Structure formats: structure tokens, C-alpha cells
Amino acid sequence: MxxxxxxxxxxxxxxxxxxxxxxxxxxxxxxxIAGTISAxxxxxxxxxxxxxxxxxxxxxxxxxxxxxxxxxxxxxxxxxxxxxxxxxxxxxxxxxxxxxxxxxxxxxxxxxxxxxxxxxxxxxxxxxxxxxxxxxxxxxxxxxxxxxxxxxxxxxxxxxxxxxxxxxxxxxxxxxxxxxxxxxxxxxxxxxxxxxxxxxxxxxxxxxxxxxxxxxxxxxxxxxxxLMAPKETLPATSAPEDVDVPDTPAWESITRSRKQDRPGVRQLLRYAARDVLPLNGTGEGEKDPGLILALARFGSAPCVFLGQDRRGQSKNEPMGPAALREARRGMRLSKELNLPLVTVIDTPGAALSKEAEEGGLAGEIARSLTDLVMLSSPTVSVLLGEGNGGGALALVPADRVLCAQNGWLSPLPPEGASAIVHRTIDRAADMAAAQGVRALDLLASGVVDRIIPEHDDAADEPEEFCRRVGQALEYEVLRLMQEESAPRFEQRLRRYRQLGLGSETA
Incomplete structure (x- = not known):
């Protein structure tokens, strides 16, 4: 023994x-102790x-x-x-x-x-x-x-x-x-x-x-x-350089985003963050390998970090409702500690299964959306790769939204959209182009604020790409931390209230 x-x-x-x-x-x-105690x-x-x-x-x-x-x-x-x-x-x-x-x-x-x-x-x-x-x-x-x-x-x-x-x-x-x-x-x-x-x-x-x-x-x-990083007298950072992004067809971006060797959130934390402390699960008896919750700093910018892990998701184990309950734990930490929240979207889509339905997936998407859009602390989201459906939507709304050059956002996989509209998946590339899912379209429509370039594919330069993402995050987070909370929050609500409306209507 x-x-x-x-x-x-x-x-x-x-x-x-x-x-x-x-x-x-x-x-x-x-x-x-009041009263007497026994001998x-x-x-x-x-x-x-x-x-x-x-x-x-x-x-x-x-x-x-x-x-x-x-x-x-x-x-x-x-x-x-x-x-x-x-x-x-x-x-x-x-x-x-x-x-x-x-x-x-x-x-x-x-x-x-x-x-x-x-x-x-x-x-x-x-x-x-x-x-x-x-x-x-x-x-x-x-x-x-x-x-x-x-x-x-x-x-x-x-x-x-x-x-x-x-x-x-x-x-x-x-x-x-x-x-x-x-x-x-x-x-x-x-x-x-x-x-x-x-x-x-x-x-x-x-x-x-x-x-x-x-x-x-x-x-x-x-x-x-x-958690105790300075929130005042923050260091000055220069804005990432604006570069011309090539007019890549949507389907090419989607194909690149699905590469097995494309860098995901784990590489982002390894190459671009410091003081990373992974947290584990919801704290209420659930965990999902499709989501990483951590405390981290990008440069001098502290944050609660929520990242969809492309390596943790598969057809056999897609991202389920527990991942969103874990994400909501991160949102509560951000609110309670007045710490910026960074969310990273990279998912082929949330689970479509009996277990997900009975586990309340739709309700968790709704609650995640509510918590995120109403969060009092600064928020930045990054479309790092695939941005499919409700699982992506739950982590998108933020004060500032960044998108990798080959990142994208769609209500369904293009194949699914093609099946609905054309009754075949063969028109997926056409649907991706028509729906405006790619980074350039999202920038033009006001969905995203900044595109992070890839030269020409993040899979070919994973470390350099992740460092560019980290630099953009540091700049955006520090800038938001210097803004007054109430006007920043009102601007966030106004952004989504007016999204998609013409300037005259808005």
C-alpha cells in the first residue's frame, strides 16, 4: 500500500x-459563544x-x-x-x-x-x-x-x-x-x-x-x-495597419477555413497571449471540448477569453448546449470583475441531435445572445474561421467585431442553404456568394469593423497570423477600456438596431 x-x-x-x-x-x-457550553x-x-x-x-x-x-x-x-x-x-x-x-x-x-x-x-x-x-x-x-x-x-x-x-x-x-x-x-x-x-x-x-x-x-x-491588471492609465498602442484585402471568392474562403491545418484558438493563445489560465467547465457539472474558457492577456490587454475550438468539434462530438453554458460562465466573470470579454468564433455548427434538443440548445443560444449583447463590460469578437449558424451567432455581437481574411458568417453551411433554396447541395458556392458571408461582404455591410489579413492563407503562416490577431485584439480591447461604459453600451445596441437598414430608414 x-x-x-x-x-x-x-x-x-x-x-x-x-x-x-x-x-x-x-x-x-x-x-x-452566547450562553453556556457543556464541560x-x-x-x-x-x-x-x-x-x-x-x-x-x-x-x-x-x-x-x-x-x-x-x-x-x-x-x-x-x-x-x-x-x-x-x-x-x-x-x-x-x-x-x-x-x-x-x-x-x-x-x-x-x-x-x-x-x-x-x-x-x-x-x-x-x-x-x-x-x-x-x-x-x-x-x-x-x-x-x-x-x-x-x-x-x-x-x-x-x-x-x-x-x-x-x-x-x-x-x-x-x-x-x-x-x-x-x-x-x-x-x-x-x-x-x-x-x-x-x-x-x-x-x-x-x-x-x-x-x-x-x-x-x-x-x-x-x-x-x-484580474487585477490596470484598468486606468493604459499604455498607448498603435492601430493595426489597414491593408488591401484581395477580392477572394466566398467559396475559396470557405474552403480555406475548413483546412485541417488552419490555426485555431489553441494556436492563438499559444502564439499571441500571455498569463493564460484555462478554466474548466460550467462550474455546474458540465464541460464541452468545443469551447475554451480562459483568463488571458493580449499584450497589456486583460480579458476573459471564450474560444470555439475547431479541434474539439467533430461530426461525432459537435458543440452542444454545455459549451454555451460554459460561455455564459465566462460572461458572468467578465461582468462581475469588469473585465473585457473576447469571443472567438470558429465552428462548423452547433449539434443537431436529440441530446442537443433535450439539453436546451436553442434556449442556450438565446440566453448567450442576451447575456452578451447586454454585457456591461467591453466586448470584442473575432470571426477566426468557420462561422456557422446559431452556435456562431451566440458569440458574435460585440462592441467591435474582427474577421480573419478567410473567416465568414452564415445562418447555415452553404451546402444547407443550397439544399433549402435549390433542393441540391451543388449550388453551395453560389449561395455563399449570394448571402454575403465572406469578410469583405461583412465589412461592407457593417457586420465587422476590421479584417485581419492572411498572406494568403493562415494555414501557411500560423504563428505570424496569430500574432496579427493578437495585436489587433490588444489595440481594440485597450481602446474600448478607455471609453465611458454607458455611451459604449448604447452604441452597441444602436449598431445592431440599425444593422441592415439603409441610412435613410435608420
Whole structure:
């Protein structure tokens, strides 16, 4: 049998996470619990203090992580299994409120069996005020990061353990709502193996990653490099050079966009972005390989990034409703943190299947459209390659819309449009030309604002092409960040209200 790995205590966790010698405790003596406590419980508390070396199950403070001030809260599992009673809850809430008042990002490291049984219902209800404090911190636009440690269960997992903007877990950690010992006692059966683990939660799209404690500082640094990037006194950038785009037939662009070696979102992030932190799934138990959600920076421009991954989509596994629910998670992050949103469209089309229909695909397209067009933060979308149907439409509307030279946008694949109009797919090229799907047509009609050139095909120059896209994104995002929010939002609505109308009608 493999040797069990020793888990870090709360103070050891802080020592690993923060810059050496920078931790400052915020803890005051625990508040007194109203009423009397039994002699037996008093003895348990005394023994817990002796065993753990701390005065309560939660310790709090601040430290520098790669030079940035970060507020810290964590459970000490050796103190009554990290359980949260009234005194621990009050300490936790005071720390969260202080972090909010001082404008600090917050890193939480729960490791707990849940609320403290010795204190009953009142301790159980303390999860309400902890949740309210976290919600107020998030409402203030401040990052909340969670590192789920072994074990995290019960009311702690069902409150402040599940509210992170970014949530990662310790390898091999037991994480679940109902602890296995309780399950066995209640149901006289063993809980299925492998379910309540950080690794399984990651596979299911419930958390973003599983990382060793030694990697916490790296992860926090990447998160905060994006989320806490300056939003004022932004660097000046020069506009990308306008170049003449060749008058390529629509069908030729479509053919080029479908090449297997055409660069997609993964290459775009690799060649043109930095501080990239992939996020995982909806946070609600779903994930779709057809969409990449990440935090990233293009040059000095921070963003929440949503990209349709052409490598993750296939006839057997097309983009489904879960991808749009994941995209909507990204939109919520953008709104809450007042961070620009970049969407990248590259899809042969959303799933047409029984599962997609029953999974609410049409409703998710509608909700994605609503969330995106009404988003208060700056938005930029890029038609990188194929732009087919409702799956593309859901990520298109933005303050600024860019299009690769061989990108395109169509309500259906041209073959499908040809089948509807001509009852054959043989007129697909004619339909593509007639529908105005290519970049030059989209620019002329006001659908897109800028064409990113290819020389003459992105597949022949993937790195150079991706860098041009990245430079265009940096320029557009930084420009939007300098605009007032209300006029920018009104201009976005006006753009789509007038799209396709003649100037006299508009």
C-alpha cells in the first residue's frame, strides 16, 4: 500500500503560498459563544487548541504573493476537523469583510468536515453570513479564489467552498457534500469510490484544476495578472495597419477555413497571449471540448477569453448546449470583475441531435445572445474561421467585431442553404456568394469593423497570423477600456438596431 501523503496545515499552506516573511495575521481572540457550553465541549475545545497549536479552526491574515497583497483564510483540520462554529464563522466573516473594505483579492483554503455539530443549528446557519460576505466581496469586483483541500465536505463545501471565481483542488482530496462516513451510517452502504475527489470534479467541469500546494503561488499570480491588471492609465498602442484585402471568392474562403491545418484558438493563445489560465467547465457539472474558457492577456490587454475550438468539434462530438453554458460562465466573470470579454468564433455548427434538443440548445443560444449583447463590460469578437449558424451567432455581437481574411458568417453551411433554396447541395458556392458571408461582404455591410489579413492563407503562416490577431485584439480591447461604459453600451445596441437598414430608414 502506498504511503499516505502528509497534508499541510493552514499555517504551512500560507508559508507555501506567500512570499517568504510577508504573512501578517489578522486574528483576534475568538468571540465568546452566547450562553453556556457543556464541560465536555469545553474540554474538546481545549484539547483541539493543544493538538493544533491554533485557537480556532480558521486562521486569517494577509501576505504578498509575487509582490501583490492578498487576503488569506484557511481551515486548520487538526482543530475539530476544521469544523465551523460560531466563533470560527465570525472570524472568517470579519476577514472577508476586511478584504473587501481594503480592496484585496481573497484566497480561501477550506479543509473541513462542515459545520460544528456541538453548536447545532446556529453554527449551521452561520453559513448564511459567510456566503453573504463572499457575495459582497464578489459584488465589489474583487477576485475570490478557492483552493479545496483534503477533506472539504458538508456546509463548507456547500457555501464558501463553492463560490470561487477560480476554484482548484489539492491532488487526491476528498471533496463532496455528504461525507462518506455519514453516508455509510445513514444508508448502511459504502459511497461509490472515485466520485468525491478533486480529480473527478475536474473531469465533470465542476472545478478548474487540480494542483499541488507548491503551485498555488504560480496560479494566483497568473489569475491576478489578468484580474487585477490596470484598468486606468493604459499604455498607448498603435492601430493595426489597414491593408488591401484581395477580392477572394466566398467559396475559396470557405474552403480555406475548413483546412485541417488552419490555426485555431489553441494556436492563438499559444502564439499571441500571455498569463493564460484555462478554466474548466460550467462550474455546474458540465464541460464541452468545443469551447475554451480562459483568463488571458493580449499584450497589456486583460480579458476573459471564450474560444470555439475547431479541434474539439467533430461530426461525432459537435458543440452542444454545455459549451454555451460554459460561455455564459465566462460572461458572468467578465461582468462581475469588469473585465473585457473576447469571443472567438470558429465552428462548423452547433449539434443537431436529440441530446442537443433535450439539453436546451436553442434556449442556450438565446440566453448567450442576451447575456452578451447586454454585457456591461467591453466586448470584442473575432470571426477566426468557420462561422456557422446559431452556435456562431451566440458569440458574435460585440462592441467591435474582427474577421480573419478567410473567416465568414452564415445562418447555415452553404451546402444547407443550397439544399433549402435549390433542393441540391451543388449550388453551395453560389449561395455563399449570394448571402454575403465572406469578410469583405461583412465589412461592407457593417457586420465587422476590421479584417485581419492572411498572406494568403493562415494555414501557411500560423504563428505570424496569430500574432496579427493578437495585436489587433490588444489595440481594440485597450481602446474600448478607455471609453465611458454607458455611451459604449448604447452604441452597441444602436449598431445592431440599425444593422441592415439603409441610412435613410435608420
Amino acid at each position: 502506498a504511503e499516505k501523503k502528509r497534508r499541510l496545515g493552514a499555517r504551512e499552506l500560507f508559508d507555501v503560498a506567500v512570499d517568504e516573511g510577508t504573512f501578517i495575521s489578522w486574528d483576534e481572540p475568538p468571540v465568546r 465536555e465541549y469545553a474540554a474538546e475545545l481545549a484539547a483541539a487548541r493543544e493538538k493544533s497549536g491554533v485557537d480556532e479552526s480558521v486562521i486569517t491574515g494577509e501576505g504578498l504573493i509575487r509582490g501583490r497583497r492578498v487576503a488569506l483564510v484557511a481551515c486548520e483540520f487538526r482543530f475539530l476537523a476544521g469544523s465551523i462554529g460560531l466563533a470560527a464563522a465570525e472570524r472568517l466573516v470579519k476577514a472577508i469583510e476586511r478584504a473587501t473594505a481594503e480592496g484585496l483579492p481573497l484566497l480561501a483554503g477550506p479543509a473541513s468536515g462542515g459545520t460544528r455539530m456541538q453548536e447545532g443549528t446556529l453554527a449551521f446557519l452561520s453559513m448564511v453570513k459567510i456566503t453573504a460576505a463572499v457575495a459582497a466581496h464578489r459584488r465589489a469586483g474583487l477576485p475570490y479564489m478557492v483552493y479545496l483541500r483534503h477533506p472539504t465536505t458538508g456546509g463548507v463545501f456547500a457555501s464558501w467552498g463553492s463560490l470561487g471565481h477560480v476554484t482548484v483542488a489539492e491532488p487526491g482530496a476528498l471533496i463532496g457534500f455528504l461525507g462518506p462516513r455519514v453516508y455509510e451510517a445513514l444508508y448502511d452502504d459504502t459511497f461509490p469510490e472515485g466520485v468525491q475527489t478533486g480529480e473527478n470534479l475536474h473531469r465533470r467541469g465542476l472545478i478548474d484544476a487540480v494542483i499541488q500546494p507548491e503551485k498555488i503561488s504560480d496560479t494566483v499570480d497568473r489569475v491576478l495578472s489578468v
